[in-house]
Amino acid sequence: MDLTLPSEDGFHWKDHVLYCEDVDLEKATSRFGTPLYVYSRKAIEIAYRRYADALQGIPHLMCYALKANSNLAIIDVLARLGAGFDIVSGGELARVKAAGGDTKKVVFSGVGKSTQEITDALNADIYCFNVESIPELDRIIETARQTGKRARISLRVNPDVDAKTHPYISTGLKKNKFGIAINEAFNVYRHAAQFPEQLHITGIDCHIGSQLTELSPFLDACHRIVDLIDKLKEHGIELEHIDFGGGLGITYQNENPPTPAELIANLRQILCDRGYDHLEMVFEAGRSIVGNAGALLTKIEYLKKGEEKNFCIVDAAMNDMVRPTLYQAWMQIVPVNTQKLPHDEQVWDVVGPICETGDWLAKDRSLSLEQGQILALLSAGAYGMSMSSNYNTRVRPAEILVDGDKTYIIRPREEVQELFANETRIP
Ligand SMILES: *Cc1c(COP(=O)(O)O)cnc(C)c1O
16 A cells, blocks of 8 residues: 655644644544545645745745635635635636635636626726737727727737647647747737827737646756747837746646746746846746645455455545546555554445446555545645536535644535525426
């Protein structure tokens, strides 16, 4: 049985029991029930500071990509460290406001911004719209005209580099829906420059994918973007910032992604070499801030031995954590208490109660298990709760945030009645 933890920033073993900071997770589940999301404040802060420290002395805006985990308590923890935010919807803007985040540090990405969302973002005086198409640009011009505001914009360019990650989370290729092709971007900037009353062109932006474990795609993209900045400069369009997006990977199993310090130093070197060290560096990190800071705790309901496979049926399911089935993602799973385990190790598929064959959390894992035991699915802080649903009319898990020896319920477990409270029958 492999009990290696992908990261020790927030979780560690103590006398064969898994702890989040100073909190015994077996005890936490008897108190709060299962399934349960648990996050470490300390791990979030460490991860954020890895970026912030590496950016010291450099003009920068460090944004947290809300969609990775948008609980208000987590937004607040990061806002208190001075973070800005990358949002992809009006709903996320509302969350930033509700958590007391600074909307002047918000960048707004996404291919389908509605007129209402653009209006709200203009009124909130956000830092920048990352524009993903010509019709979107036209809509921003029109909305700015109507509201009497001036929109700060950057074009999200698609640099056509292969991020070498799962196809569903690769975004920087020509065949993806994201951004404006880098070869067209020059003309779109020139078009935008004709509307100085409505638009303030401030930057350029790219986000090439998620869970990137190599430096080279980031550096390739950077070079291509700087080529474009050169060309814009020749034509009198001077930018103020360059936004490198998010996408830095984390360790789930044995990945060894570059550190934020390595990423930043290498990008910085390119900017210095090419005469753009005055440009503000913007980042939109999601997974690498919260991914390793969370775990999903779940109880074994049944052990079901089949002729070909052994199934460990737990009380968490794909509605709580969709990454394994959606991306064939491998996530570490361990018993939270390994003091008194049965001796025989067997190979198990860890599955949930949902009526779908795709409802699995882990496959072919060598584990010694017994009914009633608590398991922890690790590195579940990003794209876990934020992608959850109520499929099969399942209530979503409670979420707790650990701070030292304290635990805070930052979202209680849903009640079944809430799930259909707004549904009505027809006469
Ligand atoms: C999802 C997303 C991010 C964050 O990606 P991570 O891989 O979680 O760092 C940043 N920017 C944009 C535009 C995104 O869509």
